Structure formats: structure tokens, C-alpha cells
Amino acid sequence: MIATDITEQPQTSHGKRRWMYPVIRKGKFYHYRNWLSYVYLALFFAGPFLRINGQPLLLINVMERRFVLFGQVFWPQDFFLFVLATLAFIVCIVFFTMAFGRVFCGWVCPQTIFMEMVFRKIEIWIEGDAKRRRKLDEGPVTREKILKKTLKHFIFVVLSFLIANTFLAYIIGSDSLIKIMTESVNQHWVGFISIWVFTLAFYLVYSRVRELVCTVICPYGRLQGVLTDNQTLMVAYDYKRGEPRGKIDRKDPTHKGDCVDCGLCVDVCPTGIDIRNGAQLECVNCTMCIDACNQVMEKIHRDLNLIGFYSDEMIREGVKPSFTSRMKAYSAIIAVLLGVLVYFVLQRKDVDVTVLRTAGMLYQQQPGNYISNIYNADIINKTDKLQNIQLEPEDPNVKIKYIQPPGILAKESSTKIVFFLMLPVKKIHAAKTDIKLNVVEHDKVLNTIKTTFIGPYDED
Numbered sequence: 001m002i003a004t005d006i007t008e009q010p011q012t013s014h015g016k017r018r019w020m021y022p023v024i025r026k027g028k029f030y031h032y033r034n035w036l037s038y039v040y041l042a043l044f045f046a047g048p049f050l051r052i053n054g055q056p057l058l059l060i061n062v063m064e065r066r067f068v069l070f071g072q073v074f075w076p077q078d079f080f081l082f083v084l085a086t087l088a089f090i091v092c093i094v095f096f097t098m099a100f101g102r103v104f105c106g107w108v109c110p111q112t113i114f115m116e117m118v119f120r121k122i123e124i125w126i127e128g129d130a131k132r133r134r135k136l137d138e139g140p141v142t143r144e145k146i147l148k149k150t151l152k153h154f155i156f157v158v159l160s161f162l163i164a165n166t167f168l169a170y171i172i173g174s175d176s177l178i179k180i181m182t183e184s185v186n187q188h189w190v191g192f193i194s195i196w197v198f199t200l201a202f203y204l205v206y207s208r209v210r211e212l213v214c215t216v217i218c219p220y221g222r223l224q225g226v227l228t229d230n231q232t233l234m235v236a237y238d239y240k241r242g243e244p245r246g247k248i249d250r251k252d253p254t255h256k257g258d259c260v261d262c263g264l265c266v267d268v269c270p271t272g273i274d275i276r277n278g279a280q281l282e283c284v285n286c287t288m289c290i291d292a293c294n295q296v297m298e299k300i301h302r303d304l305n306l307i308g309f310y311s312d313e314m315i316r317e318g319v320k321p322s323f324t325s326r327m328k329a330y331s332a333i334i335a336v337l338l339g340v341l342v343y344f345v346l347q348r349k350d351v352d353v354t355v356l357r358t359a360g361m362l363y364q365q366q367p368g369n370y371i372s373n374i375y376n377a378d379i380i381n382k383t384d385k386l387q388n389i390q391l392e393p394e395d396p397n398v399k400i401k402y403i404q405p406p407g408i409l410a411k412e413s414s415t416k417i418v419f420f421l422m423l424p425v426k427k428i429h430a431a432k433t434d435i436k437l438n439v440v441e442h443d444k445v446l447n448t449i450k451t452t453f454i455g456p457y458d459e460d
């Protein structure tokens, strides 16, 4: 169902890139996107500085293997939760693409939000509407051109710098970013270089690469062809209503379709395509063409939504959109994945303990007719508080003797300990005995873990 019409690619006939000068027509959808973009931008810039229980909203510190999501700290041991969350996210994207095409690109993707709602607006503010921008670019170098271009690119660099800093804050944390900003460059030269590399990358993306990110670079766009079908709702032109297209000619009484071939839907398209040629990979579902065409329809007193959210089936057969069995299957998978994810997140403990009997060791005889096993444990304090952790056997007959006690654990730290568990011989009734250990902090049981104890037991 998705076509790629090479005549509509953003290139000239010589294979050169065609620079886009999209016209802005502010309609219903544009206003929705505008308001949404304010929310996204506020969240993006405030995100690293917002705190929940002293933790940032989102932190993806790959170098230190520390991840924070909505104030919850995730450790490498919680990696499976990240895998689950990523899987759920991917299935959600697949589902939404199947149901609504590339709507993520036009409405949520940071590339589109920054490009169309920030950088494009600044460009229009400085250089004027599409006609003026084209004239300025094609015209000779004048004082006005130099001034406008310098001002625009200066603001672009400043904005890219701000985005780069915020982006880095999501990776290293806002505290580390503030240190880079306030302390000597010599102490943070890696961070300093990273900021400028990111700044350059963002500046190039928003000043030069632009829509090519969506039409050529982004692999998600390429996936559309396999994810969508003729029941997918996406921005589409109702060719049954629109064709045969043609200018209104009051002298010619021959009936034409509703499309007056004004070309406005093409002029507003940031990726430079003509939606009347059918669904195309380059369409990011930004809805600019819907707004533009509706304004034309209003003017000529014809029904709105000649371009709208339609599936191919809706246009061809006039049927209503339905919740297909494919969508039902994906919804079920999403529900299961989210259910499992929520279950495991709720099961997470503030202090994580892994106990393993020391490899290659059986049991030892101890004075007082006791048998002991030796264990190694990893204790992780996932909280932002000091933790004074002790392990206490649930069975009063079991004694614990530390070789290396846990001590007080600093916030978000881990330690390794070694200890003996000892059991009186007369209490050993099997070769392997299950033992429960409570992880206790100031008489409060934080967690209970199970391990096994090997003893000298002869079943005969």
C-alpha cells in the first residue's frame, strides 16, 4: 500500500537535493501539535532536573551502568526489566504504526518536534515565509542576507548547545553536567568535548540534514511498508472524491472532483511529497496537508477532509475503520508484556541480595557438634540512603558467623560478603536443607532469600 514515487523525492532532476521551503498553514491539527510540543519541550528540558525521591525522572548512564526511570534506580541486575520495557515499547510502536501509520514521527518524535516547532519557527521569524526564504537563498549576497543568516545560525548553535547539554544530562546526570559547566575544563575534558560534539551534531541535523533524517536515515520509516496494510489509518487523499482534479472553471459546467489542484498540500509538506500520489514512505503523518486542504475546502464551500485520516479500505470500499484481528493480537501481547513488567517492578526490593554457597566446598565440622557451610553474597543498596544491613536466619537453630560482615552500605552501592551458616548436627534431617535468610535493617525485614545447606546425612 505504501508507494515510493521517485518523482516526488526531495531531489532535483539532476539528483541534487531539493531544499524544502514548506509553507505554514495553521489549522486545527497544527494547533494541537503546537500545544503538544510545548508539553514535550518543557518535559525534555526540565527532565534531568526534576526529582522523584531524590532521583531524576530519567537517567540512562550507560558508562556507569546506572539507569533511573521515574525515580526508580535500576541496576545491571535489573537489566531484564529494561529488556522487557524495551520490548513493550517496540511492540507498542509496531501496534501504533499498524493502526495509525507513522503518526509517532509527526507527533512525538523529537526530530520533528525540534525541527518543525522550534528551528523552523525561528527560521520563519528571521527570514520570513516560504517565498521570502527562497528569494533570500537564491538572491545575491547582501548586507541583509549576511545579517539574517548570521543571526539564524547563531541562534541555531545556541539552541543546539542547550539541547546537547540537556541530552548529556540524561546520560551523566544533571549534577555531573553542572560540574562540567562550573569546574575547570582540565578536570572534565571528556564531558567538555562530548558537549561540543553533540552540539555540532544537533546543529548539522537541524540546519542542514533536516527532513532527510525522516526520509532517508531513520530505519523506522523504511519499516512502514511491512507494518501497515490496507486497514491502517493514515494521512491519505480521498482520490474517489478528489479526482478528476482540476481548477474551478465557472464557464465549464463539466463536473470535476473536489481537488482544485491548488498544490497547497504539496507546498506545506515538510518532506516535499504529494500525498495525492498515494501513501508514501516519506510521509511522517504531520497532518500539515490536512490543515491546508481543509482551508481550501472551506473557501470553496466543499466538504472538509478531502485529505484526512483514512485507510485504503475506507477510501476504496467506503467501510468504517475496524479493530482487526492483527490489532487484537498485538493488544494482547502488549497487555501481557506490560502486566509482566509491572509485576516484576512491584516485586523489586530496595536491597537486593544474592547468596551462593561457595563453589567447590562441601560442609565443615565445627566445635559444639555443629556443621557449617560457607557462602558468598552480593548485597546491593538500590536506595539513596545509607543501609545498615544484617542477614538473620529465620530458623533460630541456624547460626550465622561473618568472615566479612556487610557493614554500612553507602547509597546506591554494593558489597560482597562471606559468611558461615551453622546448624546443629541433630537438626540435619536431609542431605540438603532449605534455609531462609531475612535481610534486616534496624529490625525491619526488607527481603527474604532462600538458600540450601549441605550436611552429613545418610538416608540408610
Ligand code: SF4
Residues within 6 Å of the ligand: 237, 242, 245, 258, 259, 260, 261, 262, 263, 264, 265, 266, 276, 292, 293, 296, 306, 307
Ligand atoms: S490542497 Fe486539497 S484541493 Fe489543493 S491540491 Fe491538495 S488535495 Fe487538491
Ligand code: SF4
Residues within 6 Å of the ligand: 235, 265, 268, 269, 270, 271, 272, 273, 274, 275, 282, 283, 284, 285, 286, 287, 288, 289, 290
Ligand atoms: S504528506 Fe501530509 S502528512 Fe505526510 S508529511 Fe507531507 S504534509 Fe505531512
